[in-house]
Amino acid sequence: MIYVRFSVLGSGSGGNSTLVAAGSTRVLVDAGFSGRELVKRLAVVGVAPEELAAVLVTHEHGDHVRGAGVLARAHGTRLLMTAGTRRACAKLLRGTEDVGTYRPGRPFVVGDVRVEPFVTTHDAADPAAFALVDQTSGLRLGVATDLGRPTVQVKYALRGCDGLIVESNYDEVRLWSAGYPAAVKARIASSHGHMSNQTAAGFVGEVFGPRLSAVVLAHLSEESNTPALARSTMNAALQSKGYQGLVEVATADEPTAWFDLTELRSRVESVQLSLF
Ligand SMILES: [Zn+2]
Numbered sequence: 062m063i064y065v066r067f068s069v070l071g072s073g074s075g076g077n078s079t080l081v082a083a084g085s086t087r088v089l090v091d092a093g094f095s096g097r098e099l100v101k102r103l104a105v106v107g108v109a110p111e112e113l114a115a116v117l118v119t120h121e122h123g124d125h126v127r128g129a130g131v132l133a134r135a136h137g138t139r140l141l142m143t144a145g146t147r148r149a150c151a152k153l154l155r156g157t158e159d160v161g162t163y164r165p166g167r168p169f170v171v172g173d174v175r176v177e178p179f180v181t182t183h184d185a186a187d188p189a190a191f192a193l194v195d196q197t198s199g200l201r202l203g204v205a206t207d208l209g210r211p212t213v214q215v216k217y218a219l220r221g222c223d224g225l226i227v228e229s230n231y232d233e234v235r236l237w238s239a240g241y242p243a244a245v246k247a248r249i250a251s252s253h254g255h256m257s258n259q260t261a262a263g264f265v266g267e268v269f270g271p272r273l274s275a276v277v278l279a280h281l282s283e284e285s286n287t288p289a290l291a292r293s294t295m296n297a298a299l300q301s302k303g304y305q306g307l308v309e310v311a312t313a314d315e316p317t318a319w320f321d322l323t324e325l326r327s328r329v330e331s332v333q334l335s336l337f
């Protein structure tokens with residue numbers, strides 16, 4: 062049975078981790094909860110840590126790497142990160158972990174998955190995001206939180222995706238009226254911070270193609286956003302283009318249901334194909 066499924070185990074400033082299952086391969090993108098919490102959330106969706114082929118780490122911020130070292134030591138999980146990220150999160154590692162490095166722009170294979178890493182402009186040492194491609198079906202899932210701004214390179218990397226997990230961090234009006242210090246607001250809204258609902262909607266509208274069947278909004282700010290605002294902004298942008306797929310919001314406290322990309326795509330493909 063060929064299938065690609067994914068679940069966002071949790072997403073927000075308190076932690077980020079996404080589980081992707083393609084063929085017989087299971088990988089995590091980021092491990093930003095404690096080791097214990099990650100194992101608990103994996104259990105909710107029926108996966109044991111020993112089943113993970115690797116954790117693909119995007120960057121060294123705590124909300125993306127918190128449990129990576131523990132997972133690697135306790136369960137032998139392989140960690141894959143850029144050399145810059147490895148240096149930047151040296152404190153998390155004791156030297157006994159199985160750590161491999163990748164380079165943005167150089168695709169590599171983990172089991173049944175081709176990983177296409179690309180550079181982002183986020184304010185970390187050596188940040189990256191990924192397109193994951195199931196080698197058998199060609200189904201393509203983009204996982205891009207902490208984007209900074211959607212550069213031409215990011216748009217190119219995420220073209221033709223069947224599914225997108227994308228950050229929709231803040232509502233522009235709410236951010237500027239929130240109680241943060243001005244410097245924090247400026248950092249969040251800068252080209253090295255996070256994408257607003259409005260920017261995310263414009264971005265997904267631009268990379269939208271006939272295959273796109275599922276958009277999951279992630280990394281929502283608790284202070285400057287609500288799931289309803291993020292969802293309605295994205296819905297408005299995509300419905301005007303004829304998008305027939307799913308728009309869902311990942312939350313901080315619990316895993317989403319499994320999204321079955323194979324099934325979602327078969328539902329929308331014929332309708333959307335006529336638009337292009
Ligand atoms: Zn970050």
Ligand SMILES: [Zn+2]
Nearest residue numbers: 122124125207
């Ligand atoms: Zn983050």
